[in-house]
Amino acid sequence: MSESKFNPRTMILLLIIIFVSIIRVAAPFSGDFKVIANFSAVGAIALFGGAYFNNNVKAFAFPLLVLLLSDIFIAKTSGYGFFYGGWYWTYIAFILMVVVGKVMMNKVTVLSFIGSAVVAVLIHWIVSDISAMYVPGLYPPTFAGYIACLTAAIPYEKSFLYGTVAYGAVMFGAFEMLKAKYPYLSLTNSRIAA
Template identity: 70%
Template sequence: MTMSDIKFNPRILVVLLIIVFISVIRIVMPYSDNFDSIAGFSAVGAIALFGGAYFNTNFKAFGFPLAILLLSDIFIAQTSGYGFFYAGWYWTYIAFILMVFAAKFLLAKINVLNFVTSVIAIVLIHWIVSDISAMYIPGLYEPTLAGYWKCLVAAIPFELKFLYGTVIYGGVMFGAFELLKVKYPALSLVRVTAR
């Protein structure tokens, strides 16, 4: 392969710009006057779906969304005082990795049914996995199956906001990119065929 065989595909740049744009909204949310009521209305699920669906390599699919999640978490922790390394924080990142994996599997073909199915799957993953972190906060829930169940029940209102945020942000991200693909066919995935 020579340098003349390598062609620039703007797909990666456009996908990354959409993720960064939505991430900026996540970063400015803590500055909202009603942050407590919209805290769960997050773009994180949509970012996991979008990255898993549109990046064509595992490094990009997992790496870019995880890097943006980490950077935005650090920024929010530094500027808002909410703290980053809270007890059990890594469960959120494990959930995020599983969400990207689910998106790669469920959104191999992008259509409305697969989008809805993947949204339900990642919200369940987020609910079941990330809420394990609450078991690490002293005095919040007893570290038993009964305590975990109480945590899951208490998290339902938050997960409903997470569901709404994933649907709305995801709809905007997927819709925007699919419309751009129609207008600019160069954004379609370039498949390399053997010669």
């Protein structure tokens, strides 16, 4: 009978995600919420989950659960609606961003992180902005309306990119430093995959 040892890798990954999520949940209480709303950690959380969770259920479930819970909390506390028309496009974009983390970040480096962040933000921009077509009176539900929406979203996506890079630098940097100090956190040294 093999002895199962506790592997703190999953717990540490979750703690990093939860810490960054708390910052996101606190954002609506800022007086500048509309200004900082897109300077968000969600892109970094998606990439982080994709890059570090070897188990696909954890890679997708943990970041999606954090997004869902924080969206519900923000909607309840700030008065911003949650189930707006086409809201699911944001979740589809988020799932695709996790895939980017899994595919592009087999080895976590500064270059793979920056490249993944850019691709994730492009996916977010192209996919999540489809939801604007479902909001009555916002943009006409036509190709021209979609292009107008994408054009109007450029400043917000720049903020999203800055947030993804800033929060990602903290998340990836913290875990890589922990792995350097505690090699048993590395998948190659762990008996139980995260």
